Amino acid sequence: MIQLLRIELYKIFKRPRTYISFVIAAAITFVIQLAMITDGKTFMNFAMQGINEQFEIQGNIINGYFVTHIILQSLLVHIPLLVALVAGDSLAGEANQGTLRLLLTKPISRSKLVFVKFLSSFIYTVILIIWLAIVSLLLSILIFGKGDMINLKSETFIIILKNDVLWRYMAAFAFAVLAMTTIASMAMLLSAFADNSIGPIISTMGIVVVLAILSNLEIPLFNYIKPYLFTTHMIGWKGFFDDPVPLGAIGRSAMVLVCYTTGFIACTIFYFNRKDITS
Amino acid sequence: MEPIIETKNLSKSFKGFLAVDRLSFAIGHGEVYGLLGQNGAGKSATMRMLLGLIFPDSGNIFFNGSEFSNSRRDLLKNVGAIIERPDMYGYLSGWENLKIFAALSGGKIPATRLHEVLELVGLKGREKDKVKTYSQGMKQRLGIAIALVHKPELLILDEPTNGLDPQGIAEMRALIVSLSQDHGKTILISSHLLYEIEHIATNMLIMHKGKKVVDGPVNKLLNPDKNLVEVIIRADSSIAGKLASSQWQQYLQSKENTIITFKMNPANTPALNKWLVGENIDVLEIRTKHSLEDYFLSLTNDTVTKDRVI
Numbered sequence: 001m002i003q004l005l006r007i008e009l010y011k012i013f014k015r016p017r018t019y020i021s022f023v024i025a026a027a028i029t030f031v032i033q034l035a036m037i038t039d040g041k042t043f044m045n046f047a048m049q050g051i052n053e054q055f056e057i058q059g060n061i062i063n064g065y066f067v068t069h070i071i072l073q074s075l076l077v078h079i080p081l082l083v084a085l086v087a088g089d090s091l092a093g094e095a096n097q098g099t100l101r102l103l104l105t106k107p108i109s110r111s112k113l114v115f116v117k118f119l120s121s122f123i124y125t126v127i128l129i130i131w132l133a134i135v136s137l138l139l140s141i142l143i144f145g146k147g148d149m150i151n152l153k154s155e156t157f158i159i160i161l162k163n164d165v166l167w168r169y170m171a172a173f174a175f176a177v178l179a180m181t182t183i184a185s186m187a188m189l190l191s192a193f194a195d196n197s198i199g200p201i202i203s204t205m206g207i208v209v210v211l212a213i214l215s216n217l218e219i220p221l222f223n224y225i226k227p228y229l230f231t232t233h234m235i236g237w238k239g240f241f242d243d244p245v246p247l248g249a250i251g252r253s254a255m256v257l258v259c260y261t262t263g264f265i266a267c268t269i270f271y272f273n274r275k276d277i278t279s
Numbered sequence: 280m281e282p283i284i285e286t287k288n289l290s291k292s293f294k295g296f297l298a299v300d301r302l303s304f305a306i307g308h309g310e311v312y313g314l315l316g317q318n319g320a321g322k323s324a325t326m327r328m329l330l331g332l333i334f335p336d337s338g339n340i341f342f343n344g345s346e347f348s349n350s351r352r353d354l355l356k357n358v359g360a361i362i363e364r365p366d367m368y369g370y371l372s373g374w375e376n377l378k379i380f381a382a383l384s385g386g387k388i389p390a391t392r393l394h395e396v397l398e399l400v401g402l403k404g405r406e407k408d409k410v411k412t413y414s415q416g417m418k419q420r421l422g423i424a425i426a427l428v429h430k431p432e433l434l435i436l437d438e439p440t441n442g443l444d445p446q447g448i449a450e451m452r453a454l455i456v457s458l459s460q461d462h463g464k465t466i467l468i469s470s471h472l473l474y475e476i477e478h479i480a481t482n483m484l485i486m487h488k489g490k491k492v493v494d495g496p497v498n499k500l501l502n503p504d505k506n507l508v509e510v511i512i513r514a515d516s517s518i519a520g521k522l523a524s525s526q527w528q529q530y531l532q533s534k535e536n537t538i539i540t541f542k543m544n545p546a547n548t549p550a551l552n553k554w555l556v557g558e559n560i561d562v563l564e565i566r567t568k569h570s571l572e573d574y575f576l577s578l579t580n581d582t583v584t585k586d587r588v589i
Contacts, residue, residue, distance in 0.1 A: 105331075
């Protein structure tokens with residue numbers, strides 16, 4: 001198992017394509033940081049125009065914590081795509097290259113192969129999120145400094161004292177790993193059905209976009225299904241920036257995501273064990 | 280001794296198309312077993328079933344007497360295979376590919392063994408290059424190295440000369456013969472070329488539309504006494520009379536204008552040639568055709584009836 005996992009990780013990180021995700025995540029982050037350096041005050045005045053009439057807020061408002069929060073909200077759509085690039089390729093890419101054929105003529109159980117590919121996608125996701133934490137949080141703190149964080153919501157705003165922010169980011173990044181692992185497991189399931197990786201990657205994004213729209217639509221018909229959609233729970237990380245932190249709701253969201261992940265992986269193993277390898 | 284592979288009534292269909300139809304055969308230890316058939320005859324599907332890549336609809340596969348489906352992983356430790364193209368990770372070097380697949384072959388394989396197989400297949404010196412820079416022949420040889428690295432008893436090679444240039448084909452055939460004769464491997468090889476199977480295999484099975492047409496030892500199926508020797512001469516009106524009064528009349532199969540066909544052992548060809556020259560008949564060409572060749576060609580042209588007998 002360890003041997004197989006090492007091989008899978010070796011294959012992932014020897015592939016130039018893997019690093020595209022890291023470059024994209026860094027590029028988006030840098031663009032937002034640059035925008036905040038050049039035009040942060042205008043943005044802040046626009047975002048707080050209602051608040052400024054009633055409150056006078058002083059100090060380093062555009063600080064590293066605030067900028068990171070903006071970056072994370074902007075990357076909500078992009079990170080699933082970056083995860084799908086690797087997870088969606090895991091089985092279908094091997095089928096497309098023809099290497100799946102050779103792999104399965106070796107004495108490896110198909111269930112173990114799927115599980116190890118899932119584990120390697122998980123490790124990749126963890127590394128991607130750590131990278132995101134470095135380029136968004138660490139770099140933003142270095143550029144903009146520390147300060148109390150303002151969490152702007154549609155009708156309210158929350159000020160979190162600077163000594164109380166860091167743990168929230170750590171928890172939010174950990175939650176993001178969980179959410180992205182759900183995406184990875186879904187991409188793997190779709191990957192098992194396909195013989196080229198484009199289909200699973202596009203399908204994963206299509207499903208995420210459609211379900212995310214359903215999760216956000218305020219139409220009574222969809223309110224019944226919203227609690228069951230994983231996209232509703234993927235944004236659970238935002239709860240760590242509320243006051244008080246809704247730990248119960250976050251825990252429930254985490255459980256839903258774990259259930260989805262387990263279900264996707266179980267379905268992948270079930271299907272892949274019965275699949276004829278004709279590629 | 281149990282056959283190394285035995286199949287019983289193996290069948291497989293894809294979306295209603297019967298690819299393999301109640302196929303039964305057995306391969307003994309040390310044999311080079313040729314699976315011969317035109318494209319779509321069911322050779323690859325059969326090999327994929329033997330490796331557990333696709334699942335039979337019905338029938339059984341036994342490896343050394345053990346049911347394959349019950350102990351797939353243990354049995355695959357003793358098998359090396361190339362199915363269709365030798366596809367590998369193009370962005371990795373030959374050495375990295377070999378190392379990865381060696382590690383997955385069920386046992387610790389020392390680096391010395393990796394060097395040994397690279398030497399054997401003639402890739403020494405190119406192992407550090409990325410596989411995407413390899414020619415088809417080099418990929419095929421790396422595929423053989425991967426199949427051999429864990430010292431399996433059985434090699435399953437699906438059309439291993441496909442896509443190779445003439446020199447590559449000759450080298451691959453020589454390598455396969457050497458693996459059998461010098462290294463004692465049992466080899467199951469498929470091809471759509473009778474000539475290839477004839478020169479490599481000890482036993483063979485001809486498949487057509489998923490069914491077994493005939494199987495047995497190559498030397499028996501390619502019975503030399505039933506071979507055809509075709510002689511092309513310059514037009515000569517006296518040839519019929521001269522033949523009628525000679526010993527060659529008994530072997531005469533047909534005569535059409537300048538093409539005379541004898542059914543005889545090709546070992547007699549020099550004597551026949553000597554006689555023709557002695558009778559002042561100008562010989563333009565002599566060629567040998569196997570009795571099976573016509574039959575196989577007729578299969579390829581899809582004109583044979585299923586109950587035709589060789």
